[in-house]
Amino acid sequence: MFLDAAPYRSPMADVSTRPVTRVIEATHTLEGAGFGVYRPFPTPALDHLDPFLLLDELEPRVYAPGERKGAPDHPHRGFETVSYILAGETEHRDSTGNGGIIRAGGVQWMTAGDGIIHSEMPGPTMVREGGLSHGFQLWVNLPRDLKRTPPRYQSLEPGGLTEVTGDGWTARIIAGAVLGATGPARTHTPINYVHLTLTPGAEVTLDIPTDHNIGVHAFASHGSVGDPAVPLARSQFAILSPGEGDLVIRGPGPSPEEAEPMEVLVLSGRPLNEPIARYGPFVMNTREELIEAIEDYNAGRFGTIPPMELD
Ligand code: MN
Numbered sequence: 001m002f003l004d005a006a007p008y009r010s011p012m013a014d015v016s017t018r019p020v021t022r023v024i025e026a027t028h029t030l031e032g033a034g035f036g037v038y039r040p041f042p043t044p045a046l047d048h049l050d051p052f053l054l055l056d057e058l059e060p061r062v063y064a065p066g067e068r069k070g071a072p073d074h075p076h077r078g079f080e081t082v083s084y085i086l087a088g089e090t091e092h093r094d095s096t097g098n099g100g101i102i103r104a105g106g107v108q109w110m111t112a113g114d115g116i117i118h119s120e121m122p123g124p125t126m127v128r129e130g131g132l133s134h135g136f137q138l139w140v141n142l143p144r145d146l147k148r149t150p151p152r153y154q155s156l157e158p159g160g161l162t163e164v165t166g167d168g169w170t171a172r173i174i175a176g177a178v179l180g181a182t183g184p185a186r187t188h189t190p191i192n193y194v195h196l197t198l199t200p201g202a203e204v205t206l207d208i209p210t211d212h213n214i215g216v217h218a219f220a221s222h223g224s225v226g227d228p229a230v231p232l233a234r235s236q237f238a239i240l241s242p243g244e245g246d247l248v249i250r251g252p253g254p255s256p257e258e259a260e261p262m263e264v265l266v267l268s269g270r271p272l273n274e275p276i277a278r279y280g281p282f283v284m285n286t287r288e289e290l291i292e293a294i295e296d297y298n299a300g301r302f303g304t305i306p307p308m309e310l311d
Helices: 124-129 287-298
Strands: 022-025 027-031 035-041 052-063 071-076 079-087 089-094 099-103 107-111 116-122 131-141 152-156 162-165 169-175 191-198 203-206 213-220 222-225 230-233 236-240 247-250 262-269 277-279 282-284
Touching (some): 035 213, 052 079, 052 262, 079 099, 191 203, 213 222, 213 230, 213 247, 222 262
Antiparallel strands (some): 035 052, 052 131, 079 131, 089 116, 169 191, 203 247, 222 230, 222 247
C-alpha cells in the first residue's frame, strides 16, 4: 500500500479544491467598555491571517435598555476597520467630523490610514429599547506605502450588498469577486469578504485566486469545508493556505433534525508579506513607526472628536 502525503483530491471534481490546513477555536473575550466577542485572531493560536489582522464576532445577545456597552473614543493608524452589523445598530463619531449609524445589514469600511479617533457605541434605539445585537469587525492591513493614506469611509447601506443565490445557499458579497458577481466595497489590495448561508445538504464552490490566504469563520449551526471535508462548527475558524483549487463549503447534513442553516464568513486576500509591528490600535511595519504613532496620538495630531451640538 502506497500512502501519498498529498491531500486527497476528489476524482469526480473537474477542478481541484483546497484542503484545510488548520482549524482554530475562537476565544471569547471582552472588548471596548465590556461587550463580549468571539475572536479567532489575534489569539495565542493565530496572530493574524495576512492581510487580515483581527476578526471579532460581537456575540449575539439580547440586551436590556441601556445595557449594551460600546467602544468610546480610541485611535487607529495603519489599517482598515470593517464593521458588518447583522442585528442592532452602531453609532459612530470621529475626528474627521464624520458620524452616523450603521444599521443591521449595513457595512462601514473605514480606512484609518494616517490616523483617526472614533467612537463605536450602541445607537439610540438600542440604548432606549435594548434588543438583539450581533455583528462583526474585521481589521484589514494596509501595505507599507498606504499606511499613512488619508482616512476614508465607505458606508454600505442595508440592502446594498451584492446577493447571489443558488441551490440552498445565499451569498452576500461585501467585497471582491466570487460566484460571477462583485461586491460594492473598494479595497486597497485584492480581498474577498463574503457572508454565506447554507441550508442542510447545500454545497457551494467559490473560485478564489491561487495567491490568496483563505479563512472561514462559522457563526451559526455547522457543516464542513475543504477537500477532504473538515467539520466546522460555530466559533471555529478554518484556514486554507494559498494554492491551486477552489473553496468548497457544505451546509449541515440533510437529515431533518439538522434544520438550522450554517452561516459563515469567508475572508480571502493576497498576503502583503510585510513585517507587522502592532500595539493595540496601531499596526505599522516597524517599532519606530509604532513609537511615532503613539507620540503623534499623545501630541494630539490625530485630532479630536468635535463636541456634540443640538440640532
Ligand atoms: Mn475602532
